[in-house]
Amino acid sequence: MNKKKFIQVFEYQKLRYDDSGNFRKHHFDAMVKFNELHQNKYFTVIHNGIRFGSYVGVIQIGGLTIEILPKADNKEDADKNLWQNVLLNMLKVCKHIQVESVSETHLTKRYQSILDVYFELYLTEVERLVKKGLVKKYRKNQSNKNALKGKLLFAQNIQQNLVHKEHFFCEHMVYDRNHLLHQILLKGLLVLKTFISDSLQDRLNRVLFEFQEFENIKIQKQHFDRVIIDRKTHDYQKAFDIAKIIILNYSPSLKYGNENLLTLLFDMNTLWEEYIFRILQKHKKDEIEISFQNSDRFWENKRIRPDIILKTAHETFVIDTKWKIIGSNNPSDEDLKQMFVYNLHWKAEKSLLLYPKTNQTDSDFGNFHFDNLGKKCKLGFIDITDKTSIKNGKIVANEVLDKLIYESQID
Structure with missing residues (x-):
């Protein structure tokens, strides 16, 4: 079996193809076709290459794995292992992956890419089901x-x-035992056969032997909707969830020339927003009420939706997260106007624009000059690493709350 090739890049980085290197023209062509089928939202096509955007995760094209990592520092030689750990931890906190070896401070096992985490977890879950006995x-x-x-x-x-x-x-x-649930698990295993690393191949073959009696059908999205996880099959939930991720993100070669393609991509803006909410929800004090993605009508059929609303017994606060690097006193006019509307609509005296931190310092609460309403907004910056490892979620949550609620009480 040929050794699989691996490329790690950061968001917004460029990758150009070279037929003497790992990323070649046929990989580029497959990615372009995939991107076109998804309204060109994942990356931008440039001359002889790709410029990645806000989507992070992994793209596997045949024997080539491209992992796109987040990066919230200005270092040219940023630690890719650290930022892979950051991404894995955020996916775990946001419940996009459930694996115990991902901790908030380190990985007990080094993975080549985040796909390997899903693959190994899927194999482990299916092996557990086989050992327990597949249900009829x-x-x-x-x-x-x-x-x-x-x-x-x-x-x-x-x-x-x-x-x-x-x-x-x-x-x-x-x-x-030849029912739809097992047929879905089988399809997930067959997808793995195309992409899995050599170290997991023997385990996969042993599991596939246990599934040889099951019918290999074409699984589509509607098949997952037909499966009902009940008391008899509740142990299948995790394997079923991972199989759904693997199968629905798999694009067979008929669309992309000779290359099978598997993608697992996440919008970093959405991931950052959900990560901040979940750590605040987990580590807040009882007297603080936190809600996520509140949506209300704004004009005709248009709606507005701040990321996070915090309420204490006496005050309401709005947090809007932005995964982008800006200067300490340089928010966009659009962001400020958005926060002013949030303050008015949700009757919040203070709001916070929350960005990842490089070397910035928080701004003071600035006043919106509009009929002396007393509405204020500040820019806050948070570092989710301590330069060498992932920062504990409780520490991050307390730092966010300090910027808004506790600082407000001192004002």
């Missing part, structure tokens, strides 16, 4: 029988048995 379920089966069983399907019977009138094409219930 009732399912509908349509087939030709020598005797009438269940319900006769007249149209199909005429079509199938015009000559062999001694047969009956009927629909009946079967109680076995």
Whole structure:
């Protein structure tokens, strides 16, 4: 088996193809076609290459893995291992991945890419199910029988048995293990077969041996909607969730020339927003009420939606997160106007624009000059690393609250 190739880049970085290197023209062509099918939202096509945007994660094209990492520092030689850990931790906190080896301070195991985390976790879950014993379920089966069983399907019977009138094409219930849930798990395993690293190949082959009796059907989004996880199959939930991620993000080669393509991409703006909310929700004090993605009508059919609303017994605060690097006193006019509307609509005296920190310092609360309403907004900057490792979520949450609620009490 050929050694798989691996490239790590940061968001907004450029990657140009070179037919003598790892990233070649056919990889570029596959990525362009994939991007076009998704309204060109994942990256920008440049001369002989790609410029990545706000989406981070991983793209696997055949034997090439491209991992796109977040970066909130100005270092040219930024630590890729650190920022991979940051991304894994944020995915864990936001419940996009559930793996115990990802801690808030370090990884007990080094992964080549975040896809390897999903692959290994998926294999571990399916192995656990096999060891426990795969469950049987009732399912509908349509087939030709020598005797009438269940319900006769007249149209199909005429079509199938015009000559062999001694047969009956009927629909009946079967109680076995070849049901949709196992067929979905099988499809997830077969996708892994294309992309998995050599170190996991033996484990995959052993698991596939246990699934050889199951039918390999074409799984689409609607198949997942048909599966009901009940008391009998609740142990399947994690494996089912990961299989859904793997299968729905897999693009077979018929769309991209000779290359199979698997993507797992996250908008860093959305991930940053949810990460801040979840750590605040987890580590807040009882007297603070926090709500996420509040949406209300603004004008006609248009709506406004601040990221986070905090309420104490006496005050309301608004936080809007922005994953971008700006100067300490240089918010955009658009961001400030947005915060002013939030202050008015949610009757908040103070609001916070929250950015990742490089070397900036927080601004003071600035006044909106509009009919002396007393509405204020400040710029806050938060570092989610301590330069060499991931900063503990509780510390980050307390730093955010200090910038808004506790500082406000001192004013």
